[in-house]
Amino acid sequence: xxxxxxxxxxxxxxxxxxxxxxxxxxxxxxxxxxxxxxxxxxxxxxxxxxxxxxxxxxxxxxxxxxxxxxxxxxxxxxxxxxxxxxxxxxxxxxxxxxxxxxxxxxxxxxxxxxxxxxxxxxxxxxxxxxxx
Amino acid sequence: xxxxxxxxxxxxxxxxxxxxxxxxxxxxxxxxxxxxxxxxxxxxxxxxxxxxxxxxxxxxxxxxxxxxxxxxxxxxxxxxxxxxxxxxxxxxxxxx
Numbered sequence: 001x002x003x004x005x006x007x008x009x010x011x012x013x014x015x016x017x018x019x020x021x022x023x024x025x026x027x028x029x030x031x032x033x034x035x036x037x038x039x040x041x042x043x044x045x046x047x048x049x050x051x052x053x054x055x056x057x058x059x060x061x062x063x064x065x066x067x068x069x070x071x072x073x074x075x076x077x078x079x080x081x082x083x084x085x086x087x088x089x090x091x092x093x094x095x096x097x098x099x100x101x102x103x104x105x106x107x108x109x110x111x112x113x114x115x116x117x118x119x120x121x122x123x124x125x126x127x128x129x130x131x132x
Numbered sequence: 133x134x135x136x137x138x139x140x141x142x143x144x145x146x147x148x149x150x151x152x153x154x155x156x157x158x159x160x161x162x163x164x165x166x167x168x169x170x171x172x173x174x175x176x177x178x179x180x181x182x183x184x185x186x187x188x189x190x191x192x193x194x195x196x197x198x199x200x201x202x203x204x205x206x207x208x209x210x211x212x213x214x215x216x217x218x219x220x221x222x223x224x225x226x227x228x
Binding site for chain 2: 033041044055060079128
């Protein structure tokens with residue numbers, strides 16, 4: 001079983017987002033910080049005429065944070081469980097490539113696969129940010 | 133949900149209060165106080181506008197978990213994102 005994924009860099013970590021859930025990759029969204037927001041929510045932005053909450057993917061994954069207040073790249077994607085999905089922005093350092101990942105290997109490797117000999121963490125967009 | 137919103141600037145961000153829930157707006161030395169039906173009130177630096185009917189987006193679970201509990205959804209007004217308050221849970225008083 002395989003699937004197309006967008007590989008992104010967050011700090012020292014390479015993460016894989018299911019490509020089917022990704023709507024767009026954009027640079028330099030203007031962020032509006034929201035006082036009182038919890039860790040991991042960088043702020044609100046406007047995207048394609050809609051409001052968009054922008055989350056720090058590194059923090060949601062427990063990886064090192066994105067450098068700087070404004071993320072270099074925002075991946076606009078659907079997250080949440082089926083039936084309760086919403087469009088959000090995920091701040092990352094860099095979008096790398098689209099790759100076909102062996103999901104069977106990811107299941108065996110606790111959500112991690114090797115791509116060109118580097119470890120890649122598979123992001124579960126249905127459960128992202130639930131634990132924090 | 134397509135309410136009209138009283139849009140205020142509070143602690144540097146835009147917040148929307150459903151206009152139907154606003155009983156009064158009072159100007160004071162430190163800004164404005166939006167009084168809501170039911171007795172609650174919201175302090176803000178300024179009222180910046182009144183929106184027409186706007187579409188309010190729901191909140192994905194990880195976003196909802198990280199927003200102040202009073203926020204019920206998100207909207208866009210004049211190309212700026214607005215945190216829309218649920219009236220029942222609007223924060224009381226204060227300007228932060």
